[in-house]
Amino acid sequence: MNTKENKYRIKTLKAILNKLNLDKYFQKLVLQKIEIPVLDTYNPVWEYWYPHPPCLIPLFLGYGAEYSGLVCHFFSQRKPPVRRIYT
Numbered sequence: 001m002n003t004k005e006n007k008y009r010i011k012t013l014k015a016i017l018n019k020l021n022l023d024k025y026f027q028k029l030v031l032q033k034i035e036i037p038v039l040d041t042y043n044p045v046w047e048y049w050y051p052h053p054p055c056l057i058p059l060f061l062g063y064g065a066e067y068s069g070l071v072c073h074f075f076s077q078r079k080p081p082v083r084r085i086y087t
Contacts, residue, residue: 009046016057020070030059041068 050065
């Protein structure tokens with residue numbers, strides 16, 4: 001993955017997190033501005049990209065193609081839960 005693509009993905013993820021009005025500390029965690037001790041489970045999503053359901057907003061990439069993220073139902077008022085998706 002080249003640096004230009006990574007910057008675009010980071011910028012897009014920031015915009016999504018802001019639009020969802022998530023806590024600023026949580027946003028920093030997702031954007032790797034806060035150090036996470038266990039990196040096998042919480043890798044940044046902009047380095048690798050795997051197919052995932054369209055309702056999933058991936059926040060972390062685990063071992064293999066395991067995503068942790070928000071399930072956002074764009075056409076309803078449901079509160080977004082955090083889910084782990086295995087692809």
